[in-house]
Amino acid sequence: MRNWAFIRHYHLMLLPGIVLLLLFSVVPMFGIVIAFQDFQPTLGIFRSQWVGWENFEYMFALPDSRLIFVNTMIIASLKIVFGMVVPFVFALLLHEVIHLKFKRIVQTVVYLPHFMSWVILSGILINMLSLEGIVNQIVQLLGGEPILFLQSNSWFRGVLVASDVWKEFGFNTIIYIAALTGINPHLYEAAAIDGANRFQRLIYITIPGLLPTIILLATLSLGNVLNAGFEQILNLYNPIVYQSGDIIDTYVYRAGLQEVQYGLATAVGLLKSVVSFLLIAVSYSLAARFANYRIF
Template sequence: MKAEVRTLPPLDTHAKANKKLQFKKILNNYQLYLFLLPALIYFIVFHYYPMYGVVIAFKDFIATQGIMGSPWVGFKHFERFFDSYQFWTLIKNTLGLSGLQLIIGFPLPIILALMMNQIRHEKYKRFVQTVVYAPHFISVVVLSGMIYVFFSNNGLINNMITIFGGDSISFMSKPEWFKPLYIGSSVWQETGWAAIIYLAALAGVSPELHEAAVMDGASKWHRILHVDIPAIMPTAVILLILSVGNMMNIGFEKAYLLQTPLNQPAAEIIPTYVYKLGLQQAQYSFAAAVGLFNAIINLILLVAVNKFAKKLSGQGLW
């Protein structure tokens, strides 16, 4: 007898069958997909639809002629920005401020979460959590006002310095003091709040792992090092990628509020520069070009650090 030869269906048939199956699943669970609709509408209306306005970076925008009616100028505004005497100062200030904030501010929530996770007295733990979370709810405007009150020439810190026989320091006018004030206040305000996600990750660690480590004679330090830290490492990697990908978008509000004519050489960053040009001087096309350059640098950093993190730890955003 001749053996029957079975032919496999073409790949197109499999693909069509999979598509039909997926479509049926969506129809069967349409209520769940409806929950995504508000978020989808939000991103389309407020994030994707306005993106067409990016074209003004390549035009000389004239309000009376509209975006599409304004003349094309190509890379004129980008060349103007690159040739500007402020270009390297803005890059240095932006990357320096965001880099220092990342180096100092990123590990501190991890350390704080590990420390709070070791507190066994529940009432004391809740009190500590409340104290370290509270600064997050202070608005940036109020925080900037507090910095002026404490660090101005007649502020509390200078009064204490003079009481102990020292000379008062012009914290708000010296450029070298801008970064310490900015980063120090950010650490004070955000460290406790940023530790929440790490505490949530630590709460998911199985107690059996700690019990097994104790049975093997591991000290508290060894359990932190070999149980707790590996448990939060995937979360830390994802947050690090997001932080690096957002380096160029360092907080505009506080930098702008803490700027003075004397500390501006260290306080002027790309977001404040774009605000002054775009809204105060109405140079919309030039400001859009600088903002687009800023976004492209962020995208490059995000893709690069995601690829590096994936090679190093196997964790990534995609």
């Protein structure tokens, strides 16, 4: 039963949002042509010379390109794995708690870092990880040599992943906790009557109950393997750790705004967008097919 009068109002409601999207998302998209140009500011995008795939060829010839793609994938994958495992374990532990007040306090505390910006958290981290910082004080108390975490290519990725987990794990437990509450309590009762101990209940009821959620999250995170965390890395890195920590987004930012290689920057950015788009399309269709999940 379509109601045409209603539909007109639906269009009207969508109008402001769509206009804003056109203005601030679609119009700038035409700037992608810079990737195929020898862009000259005085000529603008309409009169600059077209150079075809030259910027892309230059990109593939640069030794840095391989490095930033590899770094991006490694950092992002590590973040995805730890970003799923840690909250999963934490949610299981939290699920075992009966004391409601304790549960709420723990949740409140661990959600908090999610709401802090990377600027703030990086400021805190830089302090903490300095030689005089609390982490190295503890390392020294335990008899270790102080470590320059942010200037070491062997530690830097670890710092990125650990601090990302710190910021997000609490928040990511929410989805597991929701799934846990969705498990039928009668299953536990029945298992208890059958004499299953706590560990067996975990193995035979809880984990299977969470499996669809895990698969779903894993599938959806496929779309993120090229997002290694721009704001975090921009605020934490320095030239010494480019080797292990420079990612596509930070490279594009530097090439475009600091080294003034607009064509190259746009080309790298475009490649990333396209690959990401494909990955997300694949992951969403997988999710729709196997988990019967539709996000929109």
